[in-house]
Amino acid sequence: MSKKYKMTISRLTVDKLGLKLYDRVSAVIAEVIANSYDADATNVEVIAPMGEYLASKSQGILTDKGYTIEVKDNGIGMTPDEVNAFYLKVGAERRKDPKRGGTSKKYGRRVMGRKGIGKLAPFGVCEIVELITSGGDLTKGKDENGNIIEGYLTAHLILDRANILQDTDAEYNPEVGELDGVIRAKHGTLIRLKTFDRRHVPTIESFERQLSQRFGVPSEHWKITLYDSLKTKTDPGYTLHVGEFFVVKMEGSEIRFEEIYDSSNKPYNPRKYRTVDSSGQELTDITPGFSFEEVFYPIIGWVGYSQKPYKDDLMAGIRIYCRNKIAAQTKIFNMKAGFTGEYDIRSYLVGEIHADWLDEDEDLIRTDRQDILWSHELGQAFEQWGQELVKKVGSLTREPKRKKTWQLFEEISDIHNKVLHAFPGDEQRDIRKNTVEIAKAIARTTREDELQEGENVDSIINLSLLLGPHITLDHKLNEAAENSGNPLSVITGILKTARIAELAGFGKIAEDRISVIRKIEELKDDPETLEGAFQSLISEAPWLINPQWSPVIANQNFSTLKTEFQKFYKKRTGIDLRLENFSDPAKRADFVLSSQDNIIQIVEIKKPAHGLENNEMDRIVTYIDVMAEFLSAPGNEELKKIYSDYHVTIVCDKINLTKVQKAAFRGYKNENRLTHITWSIFLLRTRKMHEAFLNEAERQKKLATEKQ
Ligand SMILES: Nc1ncnc2c1ncn2[C@@H]1O[C@H](COP(=O)(O)OP(=O)(O)OP(=O)(O)O)[C@@H](O)[C@H]1O
Ligand SMILES: [Mg+2]
Numbered sequence: 001m002s003k004k005y006k007m008t009i010s011r012l013t014v015d016k017l018g019l020k021l022y023d024r025v026s027a028v029i030a031e032v033i034a035n036s037y038d039a040d041a042t043n044v045e046v047i048a049p050m051g052e053y054l055a056s057k058s059q060g061i062l063t064d065k066g067y068t069i070e071v072k073d074n075g076i077g078m079t080p081d082e083v084n085a086f087y088l089k090v091g092a093e094r095r096k097d098p099k100r101g102g103t104s105k106k107y108g109r110r111v112m113g114r115k116g117i118g119k120l121a122p123f124g125v126c127e128i129v130e131l132i133t134s135g136g137d138l139t140k141g142k143d144e145n146g147n148i149i150e151g152y153l154t155a156h157l158i159l160d161r162a163n164i165l166q167d168t169d170a171e172y173n174p175e176v177g178e179l180d181g182v183i184r185a186k187h188g189t190l191i192r193l194k195t196f197d198r199r200h201v202p203t204i205e206s207f208e209r210q211l212s213q214r215f216g217v218p219s220e221h222w223k224i225t226l227y228d229s230l231k232t233k234t235d236p237g238y239t240l241h242v243g244e245f246f247v248v249k250m251e252g253s254e255i256r257f258e259e260i261y262d263s264s265n266k267p268y269n270p271r272k273y274r275t276v277d278s279s280g281q282e283l284t285d286i287t288p289g290f291s292f293e294e295v296f297y298p299i300i301g302w303v304g305y306s307q308k309p310y311k312d313d314l315m316a317g318i319r320i321y322c323r324n325k326i327a328a329q330t331k332i333f334n335m336k337a338g339f340t341g342e343y344d345i346r347s348y349l350v351g352e353i354h355a356d357w358l359d360e361d362e363d364l365i366r367t368d369r370q371d372i373l374w375s376h377e378l379g380q381a382f383e384q385w386g387q388e389l390v391k392k393v394g395s396l397t398r399e400p401k402r403k404k405t406w407q408l409f410e411e412i413s414d415i416h417n418k419v420l421h422a423f424p425g426d427e428q429r430d431i432r433k434n435t436v437e438i439a440k441a442i443a444r445t446t447r448e449d450e451l452q453e454g455e456n457v458d459s460i461i462n463l464s465l466l467l468g469p470h471i472t473l474d475h476k477l478n479e480a481a482e483n484s485g486n487p488l489s490v491i492t493g494i495l496k497t498a499r500i501a502e503l504a505g506f507g508k509i510a511e512d513r514i515s516v517i518r519k520i521e522e523l524k525d526d527p528e529t530l531e532g533a534f535q536s537l538i539s540e541a542p543w544l545i546n547p548q549w550s551p552v553i554a555n556q557n558f559s560t561l562k563t564e565f566q567k568f569y570k571k572r573t574g575i576d577l578r579l580e581n582f583s584d585p586a587k588r589a590d591f592v593l594s595s596q597d598n599i600i601q602i603v604e605i606k607k608p609a610h611g612l613e614n615n616e617m618d619r620i621v622t623y624i625d626v627m628a629e630f631l632s633a634p635g636n637e638e639l640k641k642i643y644s645d646y647h648v649t650i651v652c653d654k655i656n657l658t659k660v661q662k663a664a665f666r667g668y669k670n671e672n673r674l675t676h677i678t679w680s681i682f683l684l685r686t687r688k689m690h691e692a693f694l695n696e697a698e699r700q701k702k703l704a705t706e707k708q
Contacts, residue, residue, distance in 0.1 A: 008169040014090060015165050017117055018368030022124025025054075025069070025201050026210035031121035031369075032071045032191050033211070033224060034325055038094075038111040039075025039189065040104045042221040046071050046211075050228040050237075051203040054125070054196030062198060067229070069126075069193040069201070076105070077135030077187040080155040080180065087131065088174075092116040107221060112325045114359050115367065127195035129159045132177065134184040141183035152187040156180040204228050204240050212245040213314045216324035216354065247306055247315050247350050251448070254278040254304035255393065257288035257353065273298045286392055290385040292378055299385075303351030303393060307449070310347065318351035318386070320372065322358035327365050328372040333386030341394030349393065355382070405451060409443035413457045415464075422465050423500070427493075430475070431500065435468025466508045469501035503697050510694040516541060517687045524608045524679055534605045534651075538592050544686055545603060545649055545677075549596045558595050561639050565593070568630045573622060591623070600627065600646035608679045611654035617661040624648060624673065648674045651682060 022028050029046055036044045048069040055064045078087060086092070086100065094113050095102035103110055122129045134152035143149045156177030164172055202210060204226055211224060224242035231238040260272045273288035289298035303318055310316040317331035331346060339345075358364045364373045364382075373379050409415065415436060423431045442460050443451070450456050476494050520537070542549035562579055569577045579593050592603040602623055606612060627646050630636060648668070655676070657665050668674035677685075 010167055010169055011164060011172065012167050014120060014123075017120060018366075018370075019120055019124040021368040021370055022121045023199065024210075025125060025199055026207060026214065027369075028121045028125050028193075029069070029071060030211060030214040030325070031118040033073075033215070034112040035118055036071070036073035036075050036189065037109060037215075037222065038104060038113045039073060039077070040106040040109065041073035041075030041188070042223065044071065044073045044224045045227060046207075046224065047227045047229050048201050048207075049230050050201055050207060050226070052201050052230065053198060054201065055198045057198050064195050067196065071191045072188065073190075074186065074188040077152060077189050078133045078155060079136035079153045082135060083131070083133065083155040083157065087119060087133075090117060090120065109219075110323050110356070112323050114363060114365075117367070122191070122193050123161045123164070125197055125199045126193040127161045127197075128193070129161075130157070130177065130192040130194065131159070131189070132156045132179055132192070133189040134187050135189075139183065143184065144179060144182045149183055149185060151183040151185040154179050154182050154184050204237055208240045208242050209245070209312075209314060211242045213319065214326045215242070216245075216321040216326070216352065218242075218244055219324070245314075245352075247352075248308070249350065250305040250307045250348070252278045254302050255283065255286060256302045257299045259298070259300060270296075271298065273300075278304075286389060287385070290381055292381040297355070297357050297378070297382070299353050299355055301351065301353035303349065303353070303389065305344070305348040306350040307447075310350075315350055317349060318353060320358070321352065321354045322365060323356055324354075327355070327358050327369070330386065332390050333383050334374060335387045335390055339391055339394055345390060345394050349390070405446060405448055406440055406444050408448060408451055409439070409446070409457065409460070412451060413439075413443075413461055415439050415461060418461055419465070419468070423468070427496075428500075431468050431472045431497070434471045434475070435464045438467050438471065439464035462508065462511070466504050469497060469504050473497045473501050499700075503700050507694060507697040510690050510697060513541075513543065513690050514687060514694065517544070517683060517690065520544070521683055521687075524683070534607075538594075538603055538605060542594055542596065542601075542603075545601075545651070545682070546596070549594070549601075557639070557642055561595075561600070561643060562593060564636070564639070565627070565630055568633070569626050572626050572629070595643060598643055600643050602627070602646060602648045604648065604650045604652070606650070606652035609653050611656035612650065612652045612665075613656055614658060614661040617657050617665060620648060620650070620674075621661075621664055624668070647672075650674065650676045651679065652676065653678045653680075 022031070025048070029048075033044050033046070046069070049067045052067065053065070054067050054069075055062050057063070086094070086097075093116055094100040094111065101111075119129075132154065134154040136153050138150060139153060140148060140150050141153065143151070156179035158175040158177055160175070163174075166172075201207070207226055211226075212218075215224075226240045226242065228235075228238055254277070256276050256278075258274060258276065259267065260274055262268055275283045275286045275288045277283055288300075289296055291297070301321075306315065317329055318333075319326055320328045320330065331349065332342075358372065362376065362378060364376055364379050366373055372382070374383050419432050419435045419439075423435065439460055442463065446456065446460070473494065476497055480491070480494060538544060566577050566579065569575065579591070592601075592605070594601040594603060604620060606616075624646075631640050631643070631646065655662075655665065665674070665676075669676065
């Protein structure tokens, strides 16, 4: 052959293989582990500084932190000759190499390796890759201490990214390590990465999750273990096994693609596949694969809805595996937006499908292994199959599910009877219809498991009963606006509906309040409950003290009064007064200062069963004195105009006062300056009042509905 023409390939090509895309430590380590799998390893250990940055960067300067990442396997290893022939060849296809082949020797694994570039992946994150590997046949020779032993010949070399990536087509000779040529008792390979770019090692837990996602199903004789090099054996989180990637699926949503076997459990010839739903029923309109140029490309695995929206990107969408190694992940097979069930698909669709033909005859896996070559003809056919699948899943699974949730809700909640009971009048058909519609809208989007909880069902019912009349009112108002005549009957209809809506609102408030009261009745007898907790409760729900009181909305005047009073109090008594402060609920306030109908309310709350002591009464007397003085102090005229008087409420179960204090207490009570209530009386009273209110609201509603 003439040597007139010559083609050379620069070593910079290596850099162009997409190494930069290997920017995630887990992706890099997955490549190294894939090689261990192909080498029939049963154990792989990954030792790394978990959760750490591998280098720091300041003012554009990168400083390596001296960490190493090691991947150690007990596979067949390599002799120095094999290192040259296999490892140091870039782009040699092992499946075409008779010495290595497409299946592993010992366990018959269908090897993951194909392109002959995986070993370069570490250079996506580091500068130096050290390889120590012992392999070949069992031989006798000197070990590292010069003793004769039986074992495996070792290769030890150090590869340096900067030297590889020279703009030359000359040979590259990696540095030789001190173990090179020795015999070691065990075969296997150690890859050590050093001198890193600024990359982050995931925490041991997320590392585990990432690796389990990258390698499909765990197989027999195959174990990956992670170790945190920053910890010692006894530390928690020192080590973790890589298990199965687990996604909790919504019950009944799964569609499976499987191979069928004959009666003696052998594959048919040609092989047979089928699609089944979660009850085992065959689904004939979704094929377990597709045909392209008269060849059938089977898909094995499942798709379905996850029970909860995606917790991370790892579980999102359909994971596509080739020979148990992740090849791509897709949510909707590149489909255009705007199809039935799209929202659900985008937030719930999950799946794990195996397409082992992806790199068989044709290699559809991108060089950087981040995705599949969808534009390839076969890729297009696959994509089309996937899109059909997504569309079917979108329209099939979700709608019946929704209908099912509504049916389930109808059963559990007894909604129709409840609505009829609340709005029984003939004229109230619209309100009933709208109430049920609202319940339907909410229930349909609720998950089945949520519907099993009584509380959720109740709150949907209550909300619908509350909103139903309002929506109807809104419709009626719109109707009236469009109807230019506005006959009196329309107006009457509106007023009646408005009344029902209003009463529904009142009833709801009273109902909510009663449940708060019940809660307090429980809390009251719990010794753990602190006065501080009651204090903040009273500030937020002052109607507990008096049903007519409502929560104070942030109000400039009252804040001024509070701060001014605090200053005044300090001046008079030298004591810092602590008033309730929501920004720090842990700090107990001296008392609650509130205002209702322009009266300043001082509320002193004592723990249930507590007896009021003389010194506590002294303090209350001081509050009263200072408050009186404050309100009549010169300069406070404006405040006095707004807040004309003040009142003290003491919530306390017993009064243990004597002498002067006892007299003072009585005196204030007689003047109506002070109200004393005990816990049980106060709760009972509040509850009675609210219940009465609720009953009245009910009665009014009935009245209003009967009149119609
Ligand atoms: N841990 C290992 N134990 C034994 N041999 C190994 C190991 N790692 C790599 N090799 C050898 O080095 C070769 C090159 O590895 P590399 O990952 O570059 O290519 P590949 O695995 O054949 O293909 P791919 O690029 O698809 O991963 C492998 O085919 C294998 O023969
Ligand atoms: Mg490989």
